[in-house]
Amino acid sequence: MQMKYDFEQTIKSALETECQDITASRSLKERIDDEILNSQKEAGTMKHLSVKKLVIGVAAACLLVGGGAFASGHAVSFSNGISVWDNYKSYDDMDKAQEKLGYPVDCVETFSNGYQFSEMSVDDVDAWDEDGNKAYTYKDMSIYYEKAGEPDMYLTIHKPVEAIEREKTPDATRGCGDVTLYYDEYTYKFVPLSYELTEEDKANDERDDYNISYGSDEVEIKQSKGVTWKKDGIFYNLAGFDLNLSADEMFDMAEQIIGQE
Amino acid sequence: MNEEVLVRQMKEGDKVSFDLLYDKYKNMALRTAYLITGSLSDSEDVVQDTFVKVFLHCKELKSDSGFKAWMMQILVRTAYKAGKKKSRELPDDEVVEKADTKTGQSSLEQILVKEEAQMLSETVRRLPVKQRTVVILFYYQECPVSEIARMLGCREGTVKSRLHVARERLRGMLDADFDSVKCRRDRILE
Numbered sequence: 001m002q003m004k005y006d007f008e009q010t011i012k013s014a015l016e017t018e019c020q021d022i023t024a025s026r027s028l029k030e031r032i033d034d035e036i037l038n039s040q041k042e043a044g045t046m047k048h049l050s051v052k053k054l055v056i057g058v059a060a061a062c063l064l065v066g067g068g069a070f071a072s073g074h075a076v077s078f079s080n081g082i083s084v085w086d087n088y089k090s091y092d093d094m095d096k097a098q099e100k101l102g103y104p105v106d107c108v109e110t111f112s113n114g115y116q117f118s119e120m121s122v123d124d125v126d127a128w129d130e131d132g133n134k135a136y137t138y139k140d141m142s143i144y145y146e147k148a149g150e151p152d153m154y155l156t157i158h159k160p161v162e163a164i165e166r167e168k169t170p171d172a173t174r175g176c177g178d179v180t181l182y183y184d185e186y187t188y189k190f191v192p193l194s195y196e197l198t199e200e201d202k203a204n205d206e207r208d209d210y211n212i213s214y215g216s217d218e219v220e221i222k223q224s225k226g227v228t229w230k231k232d233g234i235f236y237n238l239a240g241f242d243l244n245l246s247a248d249e250m251f252d253m254a255e256q257i258i259g260q261e
Numbered sequence: 262m263n264e265e266v267l268v269r270q271m272k273e274g275d276k277v278s279f280d281l282l283y284d285k286y287k288n289m290a291l292r293t294a295y296l297i298t299g300s301l302s303d304s305e306d307v308v309q310d311t312f313v314k315v316f317l318h319c320k321e322l323k324s325d326s327g328f329k330a331w332m333m334q335i336l337v338r339t340a341y342k343a344g345k346k347k348s349r350e351l352p353d354d355e356v357v358e359k360a361d362t363k364t365g366q367s368s369l370e371q372i373l374v375k376e377e378a379q380m381l382s383e384t385v386r387r388l389p390v391k392q393r394t395v396v397i398l399f400y401y402q403e404c405p406v407s408e409i410a411r412m413l414g415c416r417e418g419t420v421k422s423r424l425h426v427a428r429e430r431l432r433g434m435l436d437a438d439f440d441s442v443k444c445r446r447d448r449i450l451e
Contacts, residue, residue: 007428007431007432008400010381011381011385011396011400011431012400012401012403013378014377014378014379014380014381014382014385015296015381015382015385015397015400015401016401017378017379017382018296018378018379018381018382019292019295019296019401020292022288022291022292022295022301022304023288023291024287024288024290024291024305024308025305028287028291028305028308028309029283029287031305031309032283032308032309032312032313035309035313036313036316036317039313039317040317
């Protein structure tokens, strides 16, 4: 009889003996902490933002500059600071909001197509460089517009800190006095942090009209439409997801904001 | 502090609570990962991946009381993937490193017991990764079959089947190996 010992107990004891001297090193914990910190930097605070805030915090920034390309090459991503998320519920508070922003802006309370002011906020937006370091922070005004039965729209306004240039060729343009309006459509795929890109995702991500954005709770694909323009050194972006509006209708809304219609 | 409280606080973003949970489970996690991957460096990578996922995804944990099982599920699946990627042979330098950590035993009997244990572990390590993982969870972690099935995402019957096959293989390998070890042992102790 070969197996005279307690087979089950022998296996257990052997496994325990085999690894009893192994202990976690201090450097392992440091590696874990570093990776957590880097992951948080990469994700910014997007994980905790609703799709609405994602529009303002990330998509808007990218839409505004045509894919997020900065000529000076510093900032590559953006995130809102939730702690300063301070909404104004009444259009009568526009003076307070502009005071917080630091300069006057063009805006309207109601559009001729029925979209109406809903709320607004002035936030600090963090810009991050390629190494995950905060490059700078700037103030950004976001105004929400709503219309019964239609997706919300957002007007974001800020003064650019860096020189910026478009990467994407606009889908349409229109002149409005001295201002050029640019119309762009993008596809956004919002995915959880744990999401692994498929080959199709990787191919799509190469397109200048497609963005993959980490940080949502589930995979969502949305089409964005936006009109951007620059006036008096201030950038404006009127945009929304899955809008039932044409380029011309959005140009008309932009002209109402500029006051040229 | 109560583990559920720590988990709840971690889910609210409290890093200190995460640190305390890490301290509680770090060695158990590392040892389990080591047994599955057979490599110290791989097991550190597995523990790193696991606890980073734990912190970043802790809000997905539905029950605060189920932290250990949830963490172990992440660990085992991460280790399983690492184990599948790597060759199952333990690199020579790590064998030496492991052997060095076990020196300092005073009696010959203790040395031989450890040698037998090491041989047994080597035998477990030669099992295919699916069977090895089940053996480690069942014997080392003392997990019930139902819990192992949940961790690995398979049926209880599959776990039982893998355990059965693993036992048979181990018996076969140990029959042969123990003959030679026991002969050597008897010669030394004579």
